[in-house]
Amino acid sequence: MGHLVLARHASTEASQEGRNLGQRGDPPLSAHGLELADRLGAAVAAELGDVASIDLRLVTSPALRCVQTVAGVSAHLSDAPSVEVAAGLIEINYGEWEGLTPAECAHRDPSRRAAWEADPFATATPHGESGADVAARALPIFESIEAWLSADPARAAIVVAHNHVNRLWLTALMGWPMIDYRRKVSQDPAGYSIIGWGVGPPLVQRINAVPPLG
Numbered sequence: 001m002g003h004l005v006l007a008r009h010a011s012t013e014a015s016q017e018g019r020n021l022g023q024r025g026d027p028p029l030s031a032h033g034l035e036l037a038d039r040l041g042a043a044v045a046a047e048l049g050d051v052a053s054i055d056l057r058l059v060t061s062p063a064l065r066c067v068q069t070v071a072g073v074s075a076h077l078s079d080a081p082s083v084e085v086a087a088g089l090i091e092i093n094y095g096e097w098e099g100l101t102p103a104e105c106a107h108r109d110p111s112r113r114a115a116w117e118a119d120p121f122a123t124a125t126p127h128g129e130s131g132a133d134v135a136a137r138a139l140p141i142f143e144s145i146e147a148w149l150s151a152d153p154a155r156a157a158i159v160v161a162h163n164h165v166n167r168l169w170l171t172a173l174m175g176w177p178m179i180d181y182r183r184k185v186s187q188d189p190a191g192y193s194i195i196g197w198g199v200g201p202p203l204v205q206r207i208n209a210v211p212p213l214g
Helices: 031-048 064-074 102-108 110-118 131-150 163-174 178-184
Strands: 002-008 055-060 083-085 155-161 192-197 203-209
Touching (some): 002 031, 002 131, 002 163, 055 064, 055 131, 064 083, 102 110, 131 163, 131 192, 163 178, 163 192, 163 203
Antiparallel strands (some): 002 192, 192 203
C-alpha cells in the first residue's frame, strides 16, 4: 500500500499570534517552529520505518515556512530525494485580510466575514480567494500524487502544505460537503495525516497527529 504523509508547516510568528498568513508575506519559521519541524521529521521517519526501502517523494508549497519544514523532515531521512516544489499548493490568498486576526476581519468587513464563515468554499476573501479557488489549483496536484502512489505499494510521498490547502483535500477525501471544510477538519502547525492507497478505497491511518516531544 502506498502512503501519503500530509503535514502542515510548523509555526511562524504570525501563526503563533493567530494572524492570517497567506501569500503576501513569506516569513520564516519561528524558533519554536524550527523545533516543531525537527520533531515532525523524527515522527515521520518513525512512521515510515525503513525509508531506504521506499520509493519516496518530498513535495512542498513554495512558501519559505513549508520549505523549511520539509527540510526539517528531510534531515531525518536517509537518502532523501530532491524536494519537488508545487506552486499550486500555496496557501489561500487572504487579500485584504492578510495579517489580520479573525476579530479584526469581522470588524473591518462584517458582512463579508459572516458570509465567509458561513461558506468559505464559495465566498472569497476581499480581493483574495475562496476555498473553491484554492481547491481548483491544489486538488489536481494531490490527484496526481494519489495516482502515483496507487501504482506501487512500495511508494510514499511526504507533502508539506498549508492550513486551508490540507483541510480542503482532507474534506474532499472524506466525501464531506466542501462548505464544511473549516468546520470538519483541524490542522495544527506540524500536524500530520497518513493515508494509504491500494486496491480498495483510501485507508485513513492518522489525522492531524501531533509530533511527540523528544
